Structures are given as structure tokens and as C-alpha cells.
Amino acid sequence: MSLSAKVSESSRYTAAHSKVYWAIHDGLVVTWRDLIKLPRSPDLLVFGLIQPIIFVLLFAFVFGGAIAIPGGGDYRSYLMPGVFVQTIAFAGAATSVGISTDMTKGLVDRFRSLPMARSAVLVGRTLADLVRGSITIALMSLTGLLIGWRIEGGFDNAVMAYALLLAFGYAMSWVGATIGLSVGSPEVAQTAGFIWLFPLTFLSNAFVPTQGMPDWLQPIAEWNPVSAIVAAERQLFGNPNPFADGSTLPQQYPILVSIMWIVLLLVIFMPLAVRRYRTATTR
Amino acid sequence: MRATDLVKRFGSVTALDGVSFEVEKGTVTGLLGPNGAGKTTAVRILTTLLKPNAGEAEVAGLNVVTQPDEVRGRIGLSGQYAAIDEDLTGRENLEMVGMLFHMPRAVARARANELLVRFDLEQAGDRPAKGYSGGMRRRLDLAASLVANPEVLFLDEPTTGLDPRARISMWQVIKDLVKDGTTVLLTTQYLDEADSLADQIVVIDHGRVIAKGTPDQLKREVGGERVEVHLLKVDQIQQATSALQFLATAPITSREDCVMVPVTGGGSSVVEAVRALDADGIGISEIGLRRPTLDDVFLSLTGHTAASEEAEAPRPRFGRRRKAA
Numbered sequence: 001m002s003l004s005a006k007v008s009e010s011s012r013y014t015a016a017h018s019k020v021y022w023a024i025h026d027g028l029v030v031t032w033r034d035l036i037k038l039p040r041s042p043d044l045l046v047f048g049l050i051q052p053i054i055f056v057l058l059f060a061f062v063f064g065g066a067i068a069i070p071g072g073g074d075y076r077s078y079l080m081p082g083v084f085v086q087t088i089a090f091a092g093a094a095t096s097v098g099i100s101t102d103m104t105k106g107l108v109d110r111f112r113s114l115p116m117a118r119s120a121v122l123v124g125r126t127l128a129d130l131v132r133g134s135i136t137i138a139l140m141s142l143t144g145l146l147i148g149w150r151i152e153g154g155f156d157n158a159v160m161a162y163a164l165l166l167a168f169g170y171a172m173s174w175v176g177a178t179i180g181l182s183v184g185s186p187e188v189a190q191t192a193g194f195i196w197l198f199p200l201t202f203l204s205n206a207f208v209p210t211q212g213m214p215d216w217l218q219p220i221a222e223w224n225p226v227s228a229i230v231a232a233e234r235q236l237f238g239n240p241n242p243f244a245d246g247s248t249l250p251q252q253y254p255i256l257v258s259i260m261w262i263v264l265l266l267v268i269f270m271p272l273a274v275r276r277y278r279t280a281t282t283r
Numbered sequence: 284m285r286a287t288d289l290v291k292r293f294g295s296v297t298a299l300d301g302v303s304f305e306v307e308k309g310t311v312t313g314l315l316g317p318n319g320a321g322k323t324t325a326v327r328i329l330t331t332l333l334k335p336n337a338g339e340a341e342v343a344g345l346n347v348v349t350q351p352d353e354v355r356g357r358i359g360l361s362g363q364y365a366a367i368d369e370d371l372t373g374r375e376n377l378e379m380v381g382m383l384f385h386m387p388r389a390v391a392r393a394r395a396n397e398l399l400v401r402f403d404l405e406q407a408g409d410r411p412a413k414g415y416s417g418g419m420r421r422r423l424d425l426a427a428s429l430v431a432n433p434e435v436l437f438l439d440e441p442t443t444g445l446d447p448r449a450r451i452s453m454w455q456v457i458k459d460l461v462k463d464g465t466t467v468l469l470t471t472q473y474l475d476e477a478d479s480l481a482d483q484i485v486v487i488d489h490g491r492v493i494a495k496g497t498p499d500q501l502k503r504e505v506g507g508e509r510v511e512v513h514l515l516k517v518d519q520i521q522q523a524t525s526a527l528q529f530l531a532t533a534p535i536t537s538r539e540d541c542v543m544v545p546v547t548g549g550g551s552s553v554v555e556a557v558r559a560l561d562a563d564g565i566g567i568s569e570i571g572l573r574r575p576t577l578d579d580v581f582l583s584l585t586g587h588t589a590a591s592e593e594a595e596a597p598r599p600r601f602g603r604r605r606k607a608a
Contacts, residue, residue, distance in 0.1 A: 003393050007386060007394045010384040011353070011356045011357075013386060022385060025382075029382045037371070106363075106366035106367075107367065109332060110362075110428075111383070113331065113355055113358065114380065114383045115385070120383070
């Protein structure tokens with residue numbers, strides 16, 4: 001068959017596999033598109049990595065001496081899981097900006113006029129952001145090891161800890177995608193994607209023990225999904241976890257509650273984002 | 284391809300107000316109109332990017348509302364602004380589109396290569412597209428719309444913003460495509476572009492079709508070419524009008540120092556006009572042959588010129604869900 005005949009067979013190729021197969025295939029093609037750009041703008045990657053490292057160092061050395069962990073324990077060991085979760089949550093904001101930037105370009109019209117899966121642009125972007133997030137977490141782990149953080153819960157638990165962390169990051173990417181598709185411009189997405197993450201990550205056990213918070217704030221921090229994830233990370237890494245002293249569900253079963261949060265976020269935000277993408281048009 | 288009574292409203296703005304037209308397989312139709320007339324909206328509905336509020340549309344025999352995926356498999360779209368990924372190379376852009384048409388990787392790769400050669404982008408093929416010139420971007424964008432050999436090709440203002448040289452070479456590319464049997468719907472603000480490329484012209488204004496026909500029919504309707512003479516002495520208008528009467532194919536009109544004579548003879552009419560005026564001793568400050576422009580078409584069809592139109596109709600912000608009215 002000639003090349004010209006082969007390229008005209010699009011509908012036959014599509015018919016050869018199921019919708020699910022092509023949804024995954026198309027998602028991976030877009031992931032590839034987002035990932036081959038990474039090494040082309042190394043400055044972007046480098047600055048993206050520097051920020052979380054600065055966070056680690058600032059918290060460890062500035063707050064480290066001032067914060068006592070109930071029940072004892074080293075603040076740096078306590079801190080690392082908190083910064084991991086904060087960093088991966090902020091990856092969602094990067095997704096907001098990325099998607100919103102894509103939407104301002106004509107490229108999205110091309111994508112929407114192709115017989116590809118409607119979810120592919122979002123699956124691709126979120127998966128690429130997941131890869132970026134993994135690189136960041138790996139580098140932060142090294143920084144943590146240098147300042148005295150240790151994995152003390154065994155290999156299996158550490159694998160689970162990283163898996164849970166990345167799963168949470170992936171769920172947050174879909175939240176970010178929904179925000180990015182709901183605002184008018186990348187500039188707004190920059191702010192809208194970030195601003196709610198500060199209270200979300202600071203009103204939790206990520207940096208300070210919840211025991212020291214005012215009484216009215218404690219329940220909020222205890223039920224904050226970020227607290228559950230951070231507590232699960234501390235438990236799995238074998239780091240100090242005074243959060244476990246409490247009696248609420250997230251304090252007693254942080255891993256289970258974390259998984260529930262992640263599933264809930266994905267179930268709500270994946271369809272929401274895809275629906276917004278379908279009806280969205282370029283500006 | 285057939286559009287029947289298409290209506291599209293964005294809030295209180297009616298972008299399309301009952302647009303109907305048909306395009307024969309293998310022909311080129313030019314959708315002609317000023318900015319904000321509804322051209323792009325019509326293209327976006329026919330390419331499944333927008334749903335109409337009312338009316339029906341068929342592309343390659345498929346309903347754009349109920350069979351969007353099938354339609355997408357058979358069309359190519361090249362927009363007003365190049366829909367390419369600037370961070371990818373030209374080759375990567377084309378390969379990606381091929382893969383998203385579900386071609387096996389090897390086929391996508393071979394096709395990308397073929398298109399780079401055909402559109403004279405071979406040299407630049409492995410450089411990121413952000414370094415491309417405007418003409419190169421448009422060519423890459425057009426190449427991307429052709430990856431899967433579409434039956435129907437939509438070109439939304441393919442030459443807007445291009446320099447004259449790039450414009451002419453884009454015309455040639457489009458002509459070659461048509462020779463290969465592709466059905467083309469092209470929007471443009473330029474009458475000469477529609478004239479040069481289209482078998483059929485549909486003129487739209489304010490979301491309505493105001494004229495349809497071949498370029499020749501349309502021009503006849505508008506009035507053909509004319510000789511325009513600017514005189515040195517304004518008081519010689521009467522004299523000039525009678526001297527040029529023998530050339531006129533319709534009543535001669537005049538305005539200030541200018542006499543406008545409808546003719547059919549092309550360039551030779553100008554020569555004859557100069558001789559006649561010279562013989563009568565009438566001084567000419569400027570003389571030329573004018574062909575009808577888009578402004579003339581609009582002036583004649585609607586009573587207003589294209590240039591006096593408001594800017595582009597407001598486009599909805601992305602992200603908002605639009606409820607069907």
C-alpha cells in the first residue's frame with residue numbers, strides 16, 4: 001500500500017482498537033509532547049527545582065530551633081514529609097498555568113478538530129506534570145538526606161510513601177486543570193492556582209504540630225486532607241508523627257483517609273475538567 | 284458539504300443568523316465577508332468546534348452535531364493563527380498530528396517527512412517552530428491540516444498577515460491541493476483571493492448570506508472594472524464626460540475632480556481614454572483601471588463598506604460553559 005493510501009486510513013486504524021486503548025494512546029502522545037519540551041527549557045526546570053529546595057532549607061534552619069515536637073523527635077525529620085506534600089500540592093498550580101496557557105493558543109483548536117480522545121490533552125498534561133513532580137521529589141529527598149532526614153520505616157513502606165505522594169500530586173493536578181480551564185487567562189491562573197494552596201498547606205500539620213493551634217482551628221487542621229497525607233507520609237517513612245495522638249479518623253487511619261481523599265478528588269475533578277475542556281474554546 | 288439555516292448566538296450577539304450554503308465535492312468555496320461577519324463561526328461549527336443553536340450541517344455526508352468524531356477523521360483545519368506547538372520542531376508537530384490520527388508511528392514519521400519536503404520546510408524541520416517566519420508557520424500549519432489526507436479542508440483566512448510573496452506562494456499551494464481533488468472551504472476578507480481561488484463565493488455580512496455565485500456572476504452584479512480619471516482642471520468634468528462616452532458600458536459618474544467610466548476593455552480602455560482626452564486638450568493628473576474591491580461588493584450589496592464594520596464580534600471567554608439558548 002502506498003504512503004498516501006496508508007495515511008488516509010485513519011478511521012480504519014481507530015476502529016482496530018477500543019476507545020479506552022486510544023484514550024490512553026492519545027494521552028501518552030500528548031505526554032510525550034509535553035515532556036520533550038522539558039530539556040529544551042532547562043532554565044525553567046532548574047528554577048522549578050530550586051524553589052522547593054529553598055523551602056526545605058528555610059524551614060529547617062529558620063523554624064527548626066523554635067518548634068518543639070510533642071513527644072520529642074527531630075524537627076528536620078518531622079519537616080520533610082510536610083514539605084514533600086506541600087511541593088506536590090503546588091504542582092497542581094503548575095498544571096493550572098500550563099493548561100490555561102495551552103488554551104490561549106490556536107493549538108487547542110487543532111487538538112479539538114482531530115479525532116483524538118477528548119481527555120488526551122488533560123491526561124497528557126497531568127502525566128507530564130507528574131513526571132516533573134517525581135524529579136522534584138527525588139531531588140528534595142536528596143536535600144533532606146543531606147540535612148539529616150532519614151527513611152526509617154523500611155523499603156516497602158518508603159515505596160508506598162512515594163506512591164501515595166505522587167498519587168496525591170496527580171489528583172491535585174486535576175484540580176489545577178479544572179481551575180486553569182475555568183479562569184480567563186494564564187495570568188489569572190497563576191494567582192488562582194496558587195492562592196488557595198497557602199491556607200490549604202499551612203492550616204495543617206505540615207510545618208507545625210496541630211496541638212499548638214487555637215482550639216477552633218484544630219478541627220479544621222485535623223480534617224484538612226493535607227494533614228492526612230502528611231501524617232500518612234510520616235507514618236510510612238517512620239518520621240515523628242504527633243498527629244497520631246488524636247482520636248479523629250484522619251489521625252487514627254491517615255493512609256486509608258488519604259486514599260479516600262485522592263479517589264474523591266479524582267472522581268470529582270477528572271470528569272469536571274474534561275467537561276470544561278470539551279466546551280471550552282480558545283480565547 | 285451542506286449548511287442549512289445555521290444559527291449561533293453568543294449571549295446577546297447573534298453571530299450567525301440562518302446561514303445556508305452548499306459546497307460540491309472537489310470544488311473551492313470562498314466565504315467572503317468583513318471581520319465579524321460570522322465567517323469564522325461558520326467554520327468552527329462545520330469543524331465541530333462549536334455547536335449551532337439551530338440548523339444543521341453535513342460535512343462529507345456526516346452530521347457535524349451527531350457524528351463529530353467521524354467528521355474529525357475526514358477534515359483538516361488551518362486557522363487564522365498558526366495552530367502549532369512552538370516548542371516542538373516542525374517534524375515533531377507533524378508526527379504528533381499523525382499519531383493523534385492513530386497512524387502507526389512509522390507511517391506518521393514517513394508522512395511528516397513527505398510534508399516537510401512538499402512545503403519546503405525540510406531544512407527547518409528539526410528546529411523548534413518558534414524560530415520560524417510567519418510564512419513558514421502558516422505552511423507548517425497547513426501541512427499539519429493535511430497529515431491525514433482530508434476529504435474536506437477548511438482554511439480560515441489562510442493569508443491574513445502574510446507578506447505579498449508568502450501570500451502568492453500560499454495561493455499556489457492551495458491551487459495544487461484542489462487539483463488533487465480536495466474539497467476546500469476558505470474564508471477571506473479579500474475579494475482578489477476569493478476571485479483567484481474559488482469556484483463559488485458566498486458573501487456573508489452580519490451573520491447572513493447576502494450573495495452567492497461564481498466570481499464572475501458576483502462581479503457582474505457589483506459592476507465590472509472602470510477607468511478613473513482625475514482631471515487637472517475641475518471645470519473640465521463635463522467635457523471629459525462627453526469625450527469618454529464612447530468607452531462607457533454604463534452611465535459615467537463623477538465626483539470632485541474624478542470621472543469614473545465603466546468599461547470592459549481592460550488596459551486598452553486606459554490607452555483609448557488617454558488618447559481621447561489628449562485629443563480634446565483635457566489635462567490628466569492621474570488615470571487608472573480600477574477593478575471592484577471588497578468595498579465595492581459591500582457597497583453595492585449592503586450599502587455600507589466593509590471597512591466601516593465594527594471589529595471582530597466578541598468571542599466568548601474560554602472555560603465558560605455556554606448554555607444553548
